[in-house]
Amino acid sequence: xxxxxxxxxxxxxxxxxxxxxxxxxxxxxxxxxxxxxxxxxxxxxxxxxxxxxxxxxxxxxxxxxxxxxxxxxxxxxxxxxxxxxxxxxxxxxxxxxxxxxxxxxxxxxxxxxxxxxxxxxxxxxxxxxxxxxxxxxxxxxxxxxxxxxxxxxxxxxxxxxxxxxxxxxxxxxxxxxxxxxxxxxxxxxxxxxxxxxxxxxxxxxxxxxxxxxxxxxxxxxxxxxxxxxxxxxxxxxxxxxxxxxxxxxxxxxxxxxxxxxxxxxxxxxxxxxxxxxxxxxxxxxxxxxxxxxxxxxxxxxxxxxxxxxxxxxxxxxxxxxxxxxxxxxxxxxxxxxxxxxxxxxxxxxxxxxxxxxxxxxxxxxxxxxxxxxxxxxxxxxxxxxxxxxxxxxxxxxxxxxxxxxxxxxxxxxxxxxxxxxxxxxxxxxxxxxxxxxxxx
Numbered sequence: 066x067x068x069x070x071x072x073x074x075x076x077x078x079x080x081x082x083x084x085x086x087x088x089x090x091x092x093x094x095x096x097x098x099x100x101x102x103x104x105x106x107x108x109x110x111x112x113x114x115x116x117x118x119x120x121x122x123x124x125x126x127x128x129x130x131x132x133x134x135x136x137x138x139x140x141x142x143x144x145x146x147x148x149x150x151x152x153x154x155x156x157x158x159x160x161x162x163x164x165x166x167x168x169x170x171x172x173x174x175x176x177x178x179x180x181x182x183x184x185x186x187x188x189x190x191x192x193x194x195x196x197x198x199x200x201x202x203x204x205x206x207x208x209x210x211x212x213x214x215x216x217x218x219x220x221x222x223x224x225x226x227x228x229x230x231x232x233x234x235x236x237x238x239x240x241x242x243x244x245x246x247x248x249x250x251x252x253x254x255x256x257x258x259x260x261x262x263x264x265x266x267x268x269x270x271x272x273x274x275x276x277x278x279x280x281x282x283x284x285x286x287x288x289x290x291x292x293x294x295x296x297x298x299x300x301x302x303x304x305x306x307x308x309x310x311x312x313x314x315x316x317x318x319x320x321x322x323x324x325x326x327x328x329x330x331x332x333x334x335x336x337x338x339x340x341x342x343x344x345x346x347x348x349x350x351x352x353x354x355x356x357x358x359x360x361x362x363x364x365x366x367x368x369x370x371x372x373x374x375x376x377x378x379x380x381x382x383x384x385x386x387x388x389x390x391x392x393x394x395x396x397x398x399x400x401x402x403x404x405x406x407x408x409x410x411x412x413x414x415x416x417x418x419x420x421x422x423x424x425x426x427x428x429x430x431x432x433x434x435x436x437x438x439x440x441x442x443x444x445x446x447x448x449x450x451x452x453x454x455x456x457x458x459x460x461x462x463x464x465x466x467x468x469x470x471x472x473x474x475x476x477x478x479x480x481x482x483x484x485x486x487x488x489x490x491x492x493x494x495x496x497x498x499x500x501x502x503x504x505x
Contacts, residue, residue, distance in 0.1 A: 109258035320373030
C-alpha cells in the first residue's frame with residue numbers, strides 16, 4: 066500500500082478555482098449534522114456510531130471507526146450503504162496492535178495526517194494489522210480509502226476510515242480537509258466522553274466510600290443501595306447509616322445534604338460522623354439526637370440545609386420490635402407488610418436542619434409487625450420533573466407492596482428497577498426486615 070499522489074486537474078481546469086456554492090453548502094450541512102450526532106450522547110460509542118451513519122452515504126460508501134483501548138485496538142463500528150457488506154465485518158472485534166506495522170492505519174495512529182489508499186496489496190501474514198486491513202477492504206469492495214486520525218490533546222485516540230467503491234471517485238482536497246475536520250471533532254468528542262466516564266466512575270466510588278458498611282449491626286436483616294444520577298458526573302449529599310447503640314438498640318438514618326458536588330459529599334460525611342457520635346454518647350431519643358445534630362451542625366460546620374430521618378429500633382428477643390423516629394423535612398418512611406398493608410409514617414415531622422436549632426422536635430413510635438419491611442429513601446427514588454410528589458409516593462407504595470414478600474435484597478432491586486428507571490437525582494435507600502417471629 067502507499068499514499069496516493071494528489072489528483073491531477075483535467076486539461077483546461079483550474080486547480081485553484083473556488084468550490085461551487087452548492088458543494089460548499091453541502092459540506093457545511095454535513096459538518097453540522099456530524100456535530101449534532103457527536104453531541105447527542107455522552108456515550109462515546111453511540112456518538113461515533115451516529116457519526117458514521119451521517120457520513121454514509123454523504124461522503125463515502127462505508128465508514129469504519131477504530132479506537133485505541135489500552136495497548137490494543139478495537140473496531141468500534143462498520144457502517145455501509147449496503148448492510149449485507151457491513152455484517153461481514155464484525156464490530157467490536159479486537160485488532161492486532163499497531164506496533165511497527167506498515168499498514169496505513171498504523172501510520173495514522175502513529176501521527177500521520179490523512180492518508181489516501183488505492184493499492185491494497187495482499188494479505189501479508191507477517192504483518193497482522195495490514196492483513197486485517199486487507200480483509201476489511203476486500204469485504205467492503207474498496208477501490209479507494211481515506212484514513213484520518215481521531216486526535217485530541219496531541220494524542221491519537223483512533224481513526225476514521227472512509228471507503229469508496231467506484232474506482233474513478235477519488236477523495237479530492239476539499240473532501241480530505243472535510244474528513245480531517247470530522248476526525249478532529251470526533252476525537253474531541255471521544256476524549257470528552259472518556260473524561261466524563263472517568264469522572265463519573267471516580268465520583269461514584271468516592272460517594273460509595275463515604276457510605277457505611279452494614280455488616281457490623283449484628284443479625285438484623287438490612288439492605289441498602291446507592292445509585293448515582295444517570296446523566297451527571299457529580300457526587301451528591303445523599304446518605305444512609307445504620308449502627309448499634311450501647312443498649313443494643315439500632316439506629317437507622319437517611320438524609321440529603323443540599324448540593325450536588327464534592328463539597329456536598331464531604332459535608333455529608335461530616336454530618337454522618339457527627340450523628341454517630343451524638344447518638345452513641347447521648348442516649349437521647351431520635352428527636353433529642355436530631356436537635357443536638359442541628360445545633361452542632363450550625364455551630365461547628367459549614368453545612369447549611371439538610372433533610373434527614375433518624376429512627377431507633379428496639380429489638381428485644383422475646384417481644385415485638387418498637388420503632389421510634391423523627392423527621393427533619395424529609396420524605397416519610399414507608400412501612401410495608403407481606404399481607405399488602407402499607408403506611409407512610411408521616412408523624413414526627415418538623416422543619417429541615419439548618420433553619421432554627423431551637424425548634425421543638427417530636428419522636429413518634431409504632432410497633433413493628435412481624436415480617437414487615439421498614440424503608441428509608443431519598444427523594445431521587447420518587448420525584449419526577451413536573452410530577453406531583455404524591456404520585457411518586459403512591460407509586461412507591463404500590464411497588465413496595467407488590468414485592469414485600471420477596472427477600473430483602475430482591476425487594477430493593479425490584480424497587481429500584483421500577484422506580485429508578487429515569488433517575489434525575491441520586492438515590493439512597495435503606496431497608497430493614499423484621500423477623501417473622503421473635504427469636505432469641
